[in-house]
Amino acid sequence: QAQLVQSGAEVKEPGASVMVSCKASGYTSNNYAIHWVRQAPGQRLEWMGWINPGKGDTQSSQRFQGKVTITKDTSATTVYMAVSSLTSEDTGVYFCAKKTIGHPHGLDVWGQGTTVTVSS
């Protein structure tokens, strides 16, 4: 059973950085990309970017370039998403989700979400 487990909630001050982890199990992680999605309180889902854990290739949405860094561990089973220079607008729930590299095109397994609160 494929599963993604994310790290726990974070509270950060403005200007700080935060790193959220996403640990994969139950499938061969090299064959799937991990995408990151943000949801501000009461707002829509927003695509942030993705990583190919097997090769380490990444792509970020233009909106998050320079703000978000997506990396992986050497085993490719855990992916990390770091957000820098936090402001109140970065408050929200961050989800990781799995997608096959190539077909089929859909985010078929999701992490439980990590709440990040930016507050002084």
Added chain:
Amino acid sequence: QSALTQPPSASGSPGQSVTISCTGTSSDVGAYNFVSWYQQHPGKAPKLMIYEVTKRPSGVPNRFSGSKSGNTASLIVSDLQAEDEADYYCWSFAGGENWVFGGGTNLIVL
């Protein structure tokens, strides 16, 4: 990349059918058959309901179906049930390794 356009809300009575639209451009929805739909209940992670415009993952009721015409994709929910009340989002490939979500639609079962 601007969000795909969805109606903020839709509604129907139990047993009825509802269609939720997702309008993009010739660079995203219109260019690729890579539109998927997600159901999200409050406080929960999204769930994949439809992928590649018309395909349904195992375990998703066949009351859920998808279609596309030009730059607009649609999610059709037939025989509405109370548990279908949720937010629904479309997601499309936008070229250049980029993807984009719709603004979301709150489906209300009357």
